[in-house]
Every structure is written in C-alpha cells, then in structure tokens.
Amino acid sequence: MGPEEGPPHETAYDTEWGDGVRHAARCAGAFLVMLLSVDAAADASSWARSALWAGLALVLLVILVPARVAAGDGWVSVRGLLGERVVRTDRLVAVRWADGVAGRVVLRDAEGGRVELDPHILEANPELWRLLDAGARSSCAAPDGTLRCGTAELRRLGARVDGETARTVFRLSGLE
CATH class of the missing domain: 1.20.5 (Single alpha-helices involved in coiled-coils or other helix-helix interfaces)
Known part of the structure; x- marks a missing residue:
C-alpha cells in the first residue's frame, strides 16, 4: 500500500x-x-x-427480496429493486422515523441523498449502527453542524440497538 x-x-x-x-x-x-x-x-x-x-x-x-444495506466511513447505502441510494452520514441534515406498518428510519444528507432503513437491520448489525452513529456524530460536531433535526431519533435508535445487543449477549452467554 x-x-x-x-x-x-x-x-x-x-x-x-x-x-x-x-x-x-x-x-x-x-x-x-x-x-x-x-x-x-x-x-x-x-x-x-x-x-x-x-x-x-x-x-x-x-x-x-430485501434491500441490501452497507455502511462505511461517512456513508450508508441501500441497494434495492430500483437501484442504489447513498447518503453521507457525515453530512446528515435530518433523521426521522417514518411510522406505519413497517417503521423506517429516514436519513437525508446535505447533498440531497435520502435513504430509508428498517431499524431492525441496525439492531441486528451493531457494526452498521456504529458506522452510522460515528458519521452522525461527526455531522453534529462539525463547525457548520449540518444535523439539525433528528438527534432525539438517533438517541432512541441507539437505545434500541444497545438493548438488542445486550439481549443477544445475555442469550449467547446463557444468562437470559
């Protein structure tokens, strides 16, 4: 390299x-x-x-067939039936819950990118959540502070992911 x-x-x-x-x-x-x-x-x-x-x-x-979700340093992508959508997590402007039969987390970035995620995907994949959360934190901490709407939703989602991770650890260790 x-x-x-x-x-x-x-x-x-x-x-x-x-x-x-x-x-x-x-x-x-x-x-x-x-x-x-x-x-x-x-x-x-x-x-x-x-x-x-x-x-x-x-x-x-x-x-x-479910959408394929991937995350990296500063981005999340959702590849579905109609193509791939990417959002920059380090440039998020809004995070919101779309309630309904199947609740969704909607992420929007400063470049106009928009993705919808099933929160259960983040609960089942703590590594995806960690990358999303790190990007969201950097968008809050940036000098221009792009994330203006949705910090409460991110905390709520973080609590759900942490709870599911703890339940999984207890279940795997036989403490449940």
Whole structure:
C-alpha cells in the first residue's frame, strides 16, 4: 500500500441479508407449488398456465427480496429493486422515523441523498449502527453542524440497538 492510497476503509454489511433472500425464495417457491397444485387438482394444467404461475412467483420473489444495506466511513447505502441510494452520514441534515406498518428510519444528507432503513437491520448489525452513529456524530460536531433535526431519533435508535445487543449477549452467554 502506497502513501497515496491512504488507510483501508471499513465497510459493514447487513449480515442477515442472505437469510432474507433465502426466505423470499422459499415463499415464492411455496407460492408456485401451491398454484401448480391447485391447477393439477382442478385438471386445469397447461404450459401457458404454468408459465403464468412461474411469472407470478418470480414477481413475488422480486418484491420480497430485501434491500441490501452497507455502511462505511461517512456513508450508508441501500441497494434495492430500483437501484442504489447513498447518503453521507457525515453530512446528515435530518433523521426521522417514518411510522406505519413497517417503521423506517429516514436519513437525508446535505447533498440531497435520502435513504430509508428498517431499524431492525441496525439492531441486528451493531457494526452498521456504529458506522452510522460515528458519521452522525461527526455531522453534529462539525463547525457548520449540518444535523439539525433528528438527534432525539438517533438517541432512541441507539437505545434500541444497545438493548438488542445486550439481549443477544445475555442469550449467547446463557444468562437470559
């Protein structure tokens, strides 16, 4: 490594993403088997109907595959069905909760980047949270102080991540 390359950059990924993909594939496969079984039981099987059911199962698979979340020094990216979105955590301007059926954490940066994250991803991956939190802290501590909205949400999220990490440690050590 030459001096112009600088130190290696740390990148963390959602460690449960592969499980989510496998779960999506199992659901789509079960859906396809169910549709083909109903066709076979009704004596309505044909190549065209089977192709239609396979297409519907493929659409379900595409919908169910979770977004791939990664974080590094000063950034978080979410790669989903419609492409990749990146936000600079060291230039955050807002952090907010999007409540609803599936709660989301919405991050916005000074360059106009916007990502939505499932808070459970951060709870299950403390390394992702550590990188996000470090970037958010630097955006608060910067002389221009870009993060103006969302410090309470970050504290709330940090408490959730810390609680889940403690529960995991207790569970793995047999103290639960």
